[in-house]
Amino acid sequence: MSDAIFKKRKELLELAVKNGLNSTPTIKCSQELDDMIIAYQRMQLAKKQQPSPAY
Numbered sequence: 001m002s003d004a005i006f007k008k009r010k011e012l013l014e015l016a017v018k019n020g021l022n023s024t025p026t027i028k029c030s031q032e033l034d035d036m037i038i039a040y041q042r043m044q045l046a047k048k049q050q051p052s053p054a055y
Contacts, residue, residue, distance in 0.1 A: 001040050008033045 012033055015026040
């Protein structure tokens with residue numbers, strides 16, 4: 001997942017340079033990146049909240 005986030009961030013930067021920060025493609029990519037980051041954070045939080053196995 002973190003590799004996908006890294007690639008999306010790179011894509012966002014390229015779009016921003018090419019089209020500007022307020023362009024539709026840049027904003028769409030930014031929103032997609034936000035969604036990916038939120039999903040990643042939720043996965044990390046879920047892992048932390050899983051009960052540890054009792055030994």
